[in-house]
Amino acid sequence: MTEEIQKNSGFSRRTIVKGAAWSVPVIAAAVATPLAAASGGDIGAFALDGSCGVLGVLGPGFTLEASATEPIPAGTTVTITGGGIANIGVFSVTGGTAAVNVLSPTSTQIVLSAAVPAGGTIAFRTTLSISVAFTLNATTTLPAGYTGTGGKPAGSVSSTLILCSAT
Known part of the structure; x- marks a missing residue:
């Protein structure tokens, strides 16, 4: 048995x-x-750049580009503030997933819901026309524990009715 x-x-x-x-x-x-x-790390030289857009086709805004080797983590925040205008318009997101939070008529906060992959780009565009005089400034804040050595965390767009410049 x-x-x-x-x-x-x-x-x-x-x-x-x-x-x-x-x-x-x-x-x-x-x-x-x-x-x-989840502990963070160095995401390298990511870049937040202003963009003038194309009059009547594509509104002004910003592009956030990940370094070639590291993603930009979910939870990253881009805060956009406007000057010289009463309302900076409505922002849309292309190339990724993010929540758009209107803080005031001249301030918007965008929070990445998903990481931007290494070498990838996400764009934030407003309905504001470049035929109006304005200034938009944006600043990136990484989640706690993350750094961006060599990164460009801020950008701007400025329009004078005739000329638009972006950094």
Whole structure:
């Protein structure tokens, strides 16, 4: 009877103990990985640049470009403020996923809902026309624990009714 039970079970106590011993490091690594990923790091030389757009086709705004080797993390915030105008318009997002929060008629905050992949670009454009005099300034804030060595965290767009310039 003892022999038959061993044949049907197919597992000895020793096999089960060895399997459990091997699973402990795998489970520990799987638990540690998300914690390490959430801890931040250097995302390198990302860039926030102003863009004049094209009169009647594409509104002014900003592009946020990730470095060639590191993504820009979800939770990154771009705060846009306007001057010389009562309302900076409505911003849209292309090339990625982000929440647009209107703080006031002259201030908007955009928060990335998903990371911008390495080498990728996300754009934020307003309905404001470059045929109006205005200034838009934008600043990037990375989530806690992240840095951007060599990055360009701010940009601007300025229109004088005739000429538009962006940095």
